[in-house]
Amino acid sequence: MMRCLFYLILLCLETIPSAQASEDTAPGADSVVLQLRWLHQPQFVGYHMAKAKAKGFYAELGLDVEIRQGGKGLSPVAEVLSGRADFGVGNTEVLTQYAEGESLLALAAIFQHSPSIFLARRDSNILTLADMRGKRIMMFPEHQDAELLATLFYQGIREDELIPLQTSVNIDDLVERRVDIFNAYLSNEPFYLEERGIPVSVISPRNYGVDFYSDILFTTQANQAEHPERVERFRAASLRGWQYALAHPQEAIALLRDQYGVARSQAHMEYELQVSKEMIQPLYVEMGYMNPARFEHILDQLVEIGLLKHKVPLTDFLYHAPSAQWVFWRPWFMLSLAATALILVLALYLWLCNDRLSKEVALRKRREAEIMQLAQRDPLTGLPNRLSLMNRLRQQIAQPAPGCLLFCDLDDFKRINDNFGHSQGDAILCQLAQRITRAIGHHCFFARLAGDEFILLLPGYSLKQAHDVAEVIRLAMAAPFEIDGQAMQVGISIGVSHYQSGWSAEQWLIQADKAMYCDKGVALTALAEQSG
Structure with a gap:
C-alpha cells in the first residue's frame, strides 16, 4: 500500500514548484572512480563518452569521474569491494561473488549477450566443441569465464x-601455436x-544454448545505501553516454584515439563497436535492462555446473532505479502523507498506475519474444544463423532421406573488406x-554460417540434383x-556433401566444408593456368 501511495502522491505533486530542484547539482562535484575490466577500447x-568534455553527461549531473583501465590480474570486483573504486564493470563473477556473500549490486547489464567465445586456428581442424578434447585451452581463473565453462x-x-592453461591474454600464443584454443572476445581477436x-574457427556458447549477460555495471550495496542519489x-x-556513443560511432572512435591513445586501426575499432552494438541490442532492449527471470536462469546454470553451491535470492542484487520525480519531490512526499484530503484522488491514480504498469509488462514480454526471434536470425542478412542451422541439421539427419548440403564461400572476400571497407x-x-x-x-533452407560462409540444405536431394543447384x-x-x-x-566456391549414414550434424557440415575447399582449390588452379 505504501508503494502505491508513493506513486500516486508523486503524480499529484508534479505541478508544485520546488526550492530543492538543484540539490544534487550544487557546486562541488562528487568525485567517483569507475574501474574497467580491460584497457580503454570501444567495449x-x-x-568515455559520458565523461567527454564535449558532452559532459557526468558533469551535468554533478559528477567528477575517473575512469581507470583494467589489466591482467586486476579484478574490478576486488577494486570495488576494497573501496579503491566506487563502480566497476564485470562479467558473471559479479553474480557469483554476490551468491558467495559479497554485498554487490548490479546497476545495469550493458551487453545483453556475452561476446566470450572459444577461438582456434582453422588449420588446427578444431571446428566444434567435440574437437577440443585433448587440446591445450586457455581460460581465465575462477568464475571469469563462466559461460565458457557452462558450454x-x-x-x-x-x-x-x-589441457587447461591460465590465459595469457596474448593472442600471439594462438598465432604461434603455443596453445590450441584461446578464450577470446567476438568483438576483438577474430578481426x-x-x-x-x-x-579462424569461432565456437560461440550461444550456438550451444548458453547465453549470459556481459559487462555488468555494478557497485556495493553500502555505496547505494550511503549515496543513493549519487548512484542513480x-x-x-x-x-546516456552509451546511447550517444552507439548513435555516433565515428565520434566515439575519434574520442578513444584522441583522448585515450587507443592505437587500433579505424577498421578494427569500427568492427569492435559494431559487434558490441549487436551484443547490446539497443533497438530492441532498453539500455542496461536486466531481466530477473534471466538472471535466475543463469544462477540455476551456475549451480548445475558446480560453480556455486546453492541458489540465493536475487532481490538485493538487482538495482531498482528510483523515479526521478521521487528524488525531486521527496520533501513534499513526507508532507503529503498527512493530507487526508487526497485519499479520494489517490484511489483514482491507483487505477491509472495499475493500467500503465500492465501495459509496460505486456511491452516487456513482446520485447523478450523479439529477442528470442533475433537469437535465431543473422542480424545482417536476415537469414537463419548458425544456431538455427545446427538445429535444422539435427532434425534433418533423423529423416529417412536427409539429402545434400551445399557449403558456399566467397573467393578472396578479405580483399574486398581491405580495399573498400567492411x-x-x-x-x-x-x-x-x-x-x-x-x-x-x-523450397530449401538457406542460412549464414559465419562471415562470408553460407549453407544451403537440400532435403531429399540426390548428389546430381545438388550439383544442379550449385550451378x-x-x-x-x-x-x-x-x-x-x-x-x-565476386567468385564463389561451393562444396557439395551428400549425407552418409551415421554422420552427426557437425560431421556433415565438416564434410561440406572440405568439399568447398576442394572446389576453391580447383578454381585457384584453373585461374593460375589461365594466368600462365
Whole structure:
C-alpha cells in the first residue's frame, strides 16, 4: 500500500514548484572512480563518452569521474569491494561473488549477450566443441569465464579431457601455436587475426544454448545505501553516454584515439563497436535492462555446473532505479502523507498506475519474444544463423532421406573488406543473400554460417540434383556486384556433401566444408593456368 501511495502522491505533486530542484547539482562535484575490466577500447566507450568534455553527461549531473583501465590480474570486483573504486564493470563473477556473500549490486547489464567465445586456428581442424578434447585451452581463473565453462559442461566435456592453461591474454600464443584454443572476445581477436590473414574457427556458447549477460555495471550495496542519489546519477549518465556513443560511432572512435591513445586501426575499432552494438541490442532492449527471470536462469546454470553451491535470492542484487520525480519531490512526499484530503484522488491514480504498469509488462514480454526471434536470425542478412542451422541439421539427419548440403564461400572476400571497407563488404553479403534466395526460391533452407560462409540444405536431394543447384547459384553470382559505383566480379566456391549414414550434424557440415575447399582449390588452379 505504501508503494502505491508513493506513486500516486508523486503524480499529484508534479505541478508544485520546488526550492530543492538543484540539490544534487550544487557546486562541488562528487568525485567517483569507475574501474574497467580491460584497457580503454570501444567495449567501454559509453563511459568515455559520458565523461567527454564535449558532452559532459557526468558533469551535468554533478559528477567528477575517473575512469581507470583494467589489466591482467586486476579484478574490478576486488577494486570495488576494497573501496579503491566506487563502480566497476564485470562479467558473471559479479553474480557469483554476490551468491558467495559479497554485498554487490548490479546497476545495469550493458551487453545483453556475452561476446566470450572459444577461438582456434582453422588449420588446427578444431571446428566444434567435440574437437577440443585433448587440446591445450586457455581460460581465465575462477568464475571469469563462466559461460565458457557452462558450454563445456553441457556438451559433456570434462576438465580431465582438456589441457587447461591460465590465459595469457596474448593472442600471439594462438598465432604461434603455443596453445590450441584461446578464450577470446567476438568483438576483438577474430578481426585481429583476419587482418593478419589467419583463418579462424569461432565456437560461440550461444550456438550451444548458453547465453549470459556481459559487462555488468555494478557497485556495493553500502555505496547505494550511503549515496543513493549519487548512484542513480552515475547510472543515468553512463547509460546516456552509451546511447550517444552507439548513435555516433565515428565520434566515439575519434574520442578513444584522441583522448585515450587507443592505437587500433579505424577498421578494427569500427568492427569492435559494431559487434558490441549487436551484443547490446539497443533497438530492441532498453539500455542496461536486466531481466530477473534471466538472471535466475543463469544462477540455476551456475549451480548445475558446480560453480556455486546453492541458489540465493536475487532481490538485493538487482538495482531498482528510483523515479526521478521521487528524488525531486521527496520533501513534499513526507508532507503529503498527512493530507487526508487526497485519499479520494489517490484511489483514482491507483487505477491509472495499475493500467500503465500492465501495459509496460505486456511491452516487456513482446520485447523478450523479439529477442528470442533475433537469437535465431543473422542480424545482417536476415537469414537463419548458425544456431538455427545446427538445429535444422539435427532434425534433418533423423529423416529417412536427409539429402545434400551445399557449403558456399566467397573467393578472396578479405580483399574486398581491405580495399573498400567492411560496410561495403556487408552490402555485398546482403546482395548475395538476396540473389541466392531469388535463384533457389523458398523450397530449401538457406542460412549464414559465419562471415562470408553460407549453407544451403537440400532435403531429399540426390548428389546430381545438388550439383544442379550449385550451378544455379554460380549463374546467379555471374553478374558483377556494384561497389562505390564500380562493377566487381565476386567468385564463389561451393562444396557439395551428400549425407552418409551415421554422420552427426557437425560431421556433415565438416564434410561440406572440405568439399568447398576442394572446389576453391580447383578454381585457384584453373585461374593460375589461365594466368600462365
